Every structure is written in structure tokens, then in C-alpha cells.
Amino acid sequence: xxxxMDFLLWAKGPMFQIAIAIFAIGTLIRLTEIFALGRxxxxxxxxxxxxxxxxxxxxxxxxxxxxxxxxxxxxxxVGTLWHxxxxxxxxxxxxxVELIKSTFGIAWPALPNPIVDGITAITLFGLTAALIHRLxxxxxxxxxxxxxxxxxxxxxxVVLTGYLAYHRVINPYxxxxxxHILTVEVFLILLPFTKLTHIFTSxxxxxxxxxxFGRKGVQS
Amino acid sequence: MAxxxxxxxxxxxxxxxxxxxxxxxxxFCAATASMMALPPSxxxxxxxxxxxxxxxSVIWLSFQxxxxxxxxxxxxFSPTVENLIFDVISLDYHHTLQAAAAVAAEQARExxxxxxxxxxxxxxxxxxxxxxxxxxxxxxxxxxxLQMLQDTVAGAAAVVAVGTCAAFGGLPKADPxxxxxxxxxxxxxxxxxxxxxxxxxVPMVITGVLAQYxxxxxxxxxxxxxxxxxxxxxxxxxxxxxxxxYDKGLFAEGFDDEGAKxxxxxxxxxxxxxxxxxxxxxxxxxxxxxxxIESGHPCLGCSEPDFWDAGGFYKALSVPIGDxxxxxxxxxxxxxxIGAAAGILSRRKTAAAKAEHEPVTADExxxxx
Numbered sequence: 001x002x003x004x005m006d007f008l009l010w011a012k013g014p015m016f017q018i019a020i021a022i023f024a025i026g027t028l029i030r031l032t033e034i035f036a037l038g039r040x041x042x043x044x045x046x047x048x049x050x051x052x053x054x055x056x057x058x059x060x061x062x063x064x065x066x067x068x069x070x071x072x073x074x075x076x077x078v079g080t081l082w083h084x085x086x087x088x089x090x091x092x093x094x095x096x097v098e099l100i101k102s103t104f105g106i107a108w109p110a111l112p113n114p115i116v117d118g119i120t121a122i123t124l125f126g127l128t129a130a131l132i133h134r135l136x137x138x139x140x141x142x143x144x145x146x147x148x149x150x151x152x153x154x155x156x157x158v159v160l161t162g163y164l165a166y167h168r169v170i171n172p173y174x175x176x177x178x179x180h181i182l183t184v185e186v187f188l189i190l191l192p193f194t195k196l197t198h199i200f201t202s203x204x205x206x207x208x209x210x211x212x213f214g215r216k217g218v219q220s
Numbered sequence: 221m222a223x224x225x226x227x228x229x230x231x232x233x234x235x236x237x238x239x240x241x242x243x244x245x246x247x248f249c250a251a252t253a254s255m256m257a258l259p260p261s262x263x264x265x266x267x268x269x270x271x272x273x274x275x276x277s278v279i280w281l282s283f284q285x286x287x288x289x290x291x292x293x294x295x296x297f298s299p300t301v302e303n304l305i306f307d308v309i310s311l312d313y314h315h316t317l318q319a320a321a322a323v324a325a326e327q328a329r330e331x332x333x334x335x336x337x338x339x340x341x342x343x344x345x346x347x348x349x350x351x352x353x354x355x356x357x358x359x360x361x362x363x364x365x366l367q368m369l370q371d372t373v374a375g376a377a378a379v380v381a382v383g384t385c386a387a388f389g390g391l392p393k394a395d396p397x398x399x400x401x402x403x404x405x406x407x408x409x410x411x412x413x414x415x416x417x418x419x420x421x422v423p424m425v426i427t428g429v430l431a432q433y434x435x436x437x438x439x440x441x442x443x444x445x446x447x448x449x450x451x452x453x454x455x456x457x458x459x460x461x462x463x464x465x466y467d468k469g470l471f472a473e474g475f476d477d478e479g480a481k482x483x484x485x486x487x488x489x490x491x492x493x494x495x496x497x498x499x500x501x502x503x504x505x506x507x508x509x510x511x512x513i514e515s516g517h518p519c520l521g522c523s524e525p526d527f528w529d530a531g532g533f534y535k536a537l538s539v540p541i542g543d544x545x546x547x548x549x550x551x552x553x554x555x556x557x558i559g560a561a562a563g564i565l566s567r568r569k570t571a572a573a574k575a576e577h578e579p580v581t582a583d584e585x586x587x588x589x
Contacts, residue, residue, distance in 0.1 A: 003444060003445065003525065004444065005495075005524055005525045005526060005530075006525070006526075008495070008530075009526055009529070009530055009541065012530075012531065012540050012541050013540065013541035013542055014542070016540040016541075016542070016544065017540070017542050017544065017547045020544055020547055020548055020551065021547050021548075021550075021551040022551075023551075024547075024548050024551035024552045024554075024555055025551045025552075025554050025555040025558070026555065027555065028551075028552050028554075028555025028556050028559055029555045029558045029559040029562065030559070031559065032555065032556050032558075032559025032560050032562075032563060033559045033562050033563055033566075035563075036559065036560060036562070036563020036564070036566075036567070037563065037566070038567075094469065094471065094487065094488065094536075095487075095536060095537065095538030096538065098488060098535075098536035098538050098539055099536075099538045099539055099540065102535060102536075102539040102540070102544070103540075103544040103545050103548065104545065105545070110469075111469070112468060112469025112470075113466065113467060113468070113469040114467065114468065114469065115469070116469075168455075168457075168458065168494075172443075172444070172455075172495075172497065173455055173457075173494055173495050174495045174524075177494075177495065177537070
């Protein structure tokens with residue numbers, strides 16, 4: 001018989017190692033492949049630098065222009081809200097900081113639990129609202145694929161199971177924690193092979209856009 | 221240990237002989253009722269039943285253990301009623317406590333089994349080498365632990381596994397488990413088993429289980445690990461007096477830092493309270509003096525299966541088991557190597573396509589048509 005503790009120790013032990021191995025191999029294959037593609041040499045004379053405009057665009061894309069905000073206020077506000085919420089909960093919750101410290105040997109100050117708890121709730125609301133909007137909006141629904149719903153579900157489950165584990169809603173606790181860890185592992189395993197890769201590639205793409213505009217001497 | 225004259229006495233008579241007052245006895249019954257989450261009206265019923273109860277014959281088998289469980293159950297700062305209850309069960313066989321040795325000791329066990337067939341309780345502490353393991357790792361009087369267990373359990377009314385080794389395999393079963401140790405429940409399949417886990421278990425828990433058995437003649441309600449729900453129904457975390465600090469986000473980060481001195485939550489020090497189910501937080505140790513977290517040490521989660529292999533004692537509960545850093549480095553290097561190889565391959569493909577490219581003119585194409 002498999003008990004909840006067996007499940008937790010499997011999820012925390014061998015399964016976690018498998019998940020991070022697939023995540024690291026997959027992500028680095030994709031990133032290295034992208035970088036190895038290279039670009040044809042540009043013989044035109046550069047009209048400006050690449051590095052600074054690249055970094056500037058990296059930042060500016062978070063800072064939505066007024067036109068976009070006016071056209072799609074829901075996407076900008078709710079999208080930004082839950083993304084920030086997700087990142088804050090991921091990086092500033094004490095148990096997560098402890099995990100990062102044990103894996104990478106680096107740590108930073110964490111937020112008090114009640115604050116993380118509140119942000120988690122906001123993130124869950126944001127994600128729910130985003131799904132409803134996606135389903136109600138004819139254009140968004142038309143553009144959505146099965147993969148979009150899959151990664152929405154995964155992201156939502158990761159946050160929801162963490163929230164339930166923290167509030168000790170599911171008993172016994174090893175089961176609750178094990179389910180949370182397992183959903184995170186599925187998330188990590190699928191990350192390199194789905195649109196979740198944007199976690200890494202969006203920065204590369206934004207820098208590249210900015211850099212190429214910078215070289216041409218135009219604003220982006 | 222088997223004293224035939226006292227064995228015939230009821231529990232009430234034995235307690236009075238030992239100088240336990242009626243008031244003390246009733247207090248114990250009320251505490252037992254509340255401990256087992258029974259309504260207060262059950263206290264007199266418990267008292268009445270215990271008064272009339274005949275001392276049950278108990279055979280205590282000690283296998284691969286450290287005697288910590290026996291120490292826990294027998295050592296008190298003052299003789300409490302629960303100690304006396306323990307004194308007045310007919311403990312017919314117990315390596316550490318019995319005066320008899322060698323052949324006489326084994327005879328006491330066989331006699332108890334014979335005289336109380338189908339009615340005696342078997343208490344086991346320690347794990348035992350499993351059916352597939354070398355029985356030589358642990359023997360008593362030349363009898364393998366497995367053989368002795370099977371012989372003794374055959375006529376038992378119920379079996380109580382005392383301590384995490386008997387309940388879940390404990391330290392002997394910890395990786396790499398050299399002696400092939402197994403838990404009691406791995407080999408005893410046809411008798412009711414109550415697991416009283418803990419390394420060691422809280423003394424009151426074992427007396428509580430015995431009191432329930434004597435009172436109702438039934439075994440207590442059990443959780444998924446066959447542990448009495450009355451004692452193992454709630455986690456250390458949910459009952460911890462330091463819980464408000466967890467909820468406020470105030471943590472000790474060292475044994476001598478400001479947080480430790482102020483008595484803040486020990487989660488970051490590796491406390492396994494959130495996943496440990498036991499009664500320490502409410503019943504405490506040494507007659508209610510203190511318990512590990514109160515004395516400033518994180519809970520090890522000793523009442524849970526595989527607690528030795530559940531990550532480091534001083535690593536937070538969220539920290540994965542194993543060397544994640546090394547796995548990430550290895551996997552990362554592999555990923556870069558494969559990615560680079562794929563990149564080189566696609567560049568070669570592009571170069572080969574370029575080399576093989578033969579320009580055609582519009583005229584040539586027209587001729588082909």
C-alpha cells in the first residue's frame with residue numbers, strides 16, 4: 001500500500017530530481033539551439049549601439065504604452081497582476097527561499113507568510129478572471145489552442161495546490177504537500193516543450209528586438 | 221514477572237493495594253476520557269470498567285530496538301497513575317524488565333501464551349529482519365525474531381507496535397537497511413495491529429490505548445497508519461504553541477539568533493511539525509514539563525514512517541531530498557551539449573544545402589515544362 005508519506009517522499013526525492021533534470025536539459029537544449037542559430041552578418045553600418053537599446057526594450061515592454069492600455073485594459077492589468085503575484089509567491093515565500101538556498105546556495109529575504117498568502121489569493125483570482133475573459137472574448141477564444149488551456153490549468157493548479165497545502169485544507173498534510181510538489185514537477189517537465197518557455201525566451205526576444213532597432217538607430 | 225496471585229485481582233484492587241486513591245484513579249479516568257476525545261460522561265464508565273478489569277496478560281517482545289521505548293514508558297519523575305496501571309498489567313515477558321533469564325524467561329512467555337490463549341496482548345518494540353533477510357541479524361534464545369513473533373502473535377487478541385521501529389521499521393530500516401528490517405505490519409497480517417509510533421512514543425499514549433482496550437474491550441479508532449486517532453489525529457504544527465509565529469512569518473534561523481531567543485517558529489531550522497502527527501504538543505514529556513519544540517529544537521517528525529530518510533533533520537520541510545544542485549549542473553551541461561550539437565548539425569545542413577544549390581534560369585525552367 002502506498003501511503004501519503006511514501007507519496008511525499010517520492011515527490012520530494014526521485015521525482016523532483018527527474019523533473020529538474022528534464023527541465024534543465026530541455027530548457028538549455030532549446031536556448032542553446034536558438035543562440036546557435038546565429039544571424040547573418042549585417043554589413044550595413046550600425047547607426048547606434050545594441051546593448052543599451054536591447055535592455056531598454058526589455059524594460060519598456062513591461063511598461064505598457066497608453067494605447068495598449070486603452071485598447072486592452074483587462075489584459076494589461078490582470079495579466080501584470082497575476083504574473084507579478086506568481087513571481088512574488090515563487091521567489092519570496094519562505095519555504096521556497098529555503099528550497100532555492102539548498103539547491104543554489106543563495107538566499108534572499110522572504111516576505112511574511114500572511115502577505116504571501118494574500119498575494120496568492122490575488123493570483124488565483126487573477127488567473128480565474130483571465131480564463132473567464134479568454135472564454136468570453138470571441139477573438140481570444142478563437143486564438144486559444146488546447147495548449148493554452150493546458151498551461152493555464154497547470155499554472156492554476158500549481159498555485160492552488162500550494163494555497164491548499166499552506167492552509168492545510170487537505171489531510172493528511174504529506175498528501176497535500178506531495179500533490180503541490182508533483183504539480184510543480186509536471187509544470188517543470190512541460191515548461192521547455194510548451195509556451196511556458198516564454199519564461200526565458202521572452203527576455204531573449206525582447207532584447208533582440210530592442211538591439212536590432214538600436215542598431216538601425218530607431219526607437220522601439 | 222508473572223505473579224499468579226495478583227493476576228487474579230481486578231485492576232481496582234491492585235491499584236488500591238499500591239496506594240492509589242479513588243480520587244487519583246478517577247482523575248486518571250477523566251484525563252483518559254478527554255485524551256481519547258470521549259465525552260466527560262464516559263469517565264465514570266471508564267472507571268467502572270477499569271475497576272472490574274482483570275489484569276490482561278501482556279507479552280512484550282523487543283527486537284531490533286534501542287530500549288528507548290521501554291525507557292520512555294517506565295521512567296517517570298514521579299510514579300504516576302499511568303505508571304501504576306502499567307505496573308498492574310500482567311507483564312509476563314519483557315527482556316529488559318523481567319528478572320528471569322534464559323530458559324526460565326522463555327518458559328514464562330510460553331506459559332503466558334498457553335494460559336491466556338486468544339486473550340493476551342502482544343506489545344512489540346523494534347523492527348525485525350524480514351522473511352527474505354538473514355535471520356541471524358537478531359535472535360533471542362536462538363529463535364529468530366520472525367519465528368518468535370509468528371509463534372507469539374498466533375494466539376494474541378491484538379498486537380501493539382510500540383515505537384517507530386516496530387510500527388514503520390524506524391532506524392534499522394533506514395537506507396541502506398543492512399539487516400533487511402521490516403515493520404510489524406509487514407509480517408503480521410491476520411491480527412489487529414495498533415501502531416503507537418514515536419521515537420520514543422509518548423508514555424500516556426500507550427497507557428491510553430491499554431485503558432481503552434480494558435474499558436471497552438475494543439481497539440481505538442485508527443488512522444491510515446493504524447495509529448490511534450485520539451493521539452495521532454492532529455499534527456504537531458496545528459497544535460504547536462509557536463504556530464502564531466509561523467502565521468506571522470517570524471522564524472528562527474539559527475539556534476542562537478534573535479528569533480531562537482524569542483521563541484519564534486522553527487520551520488526554517490528543519491521542523492517537521494507540519495507533517496508529523498503526534499500528541500507531543502498537547503501532552504508534552506516528562507510529566508508535562510516540556511517537549512522538543514518548547515526546548516528550542518525542531519520536531520524531527522519521529523512518529524512518521526521513513527523519518528530517517530525524509531531529508532535532513534535540519535533542512536526545511538520544503539527542501540527536496542537528494543543533491544538537486546548536482547543534478548541541475550549535470551543536466552544543464554547535458555542540455556547545452558545537445559543544444560550545441562543540434563545547432564552545429566543545423567548549420568551543417570544549411571551549409572550543405574547552400575553548396576548543393578544549383579541556380580536555374582527562367583529559360584531552363586521553361587524548357588523543362
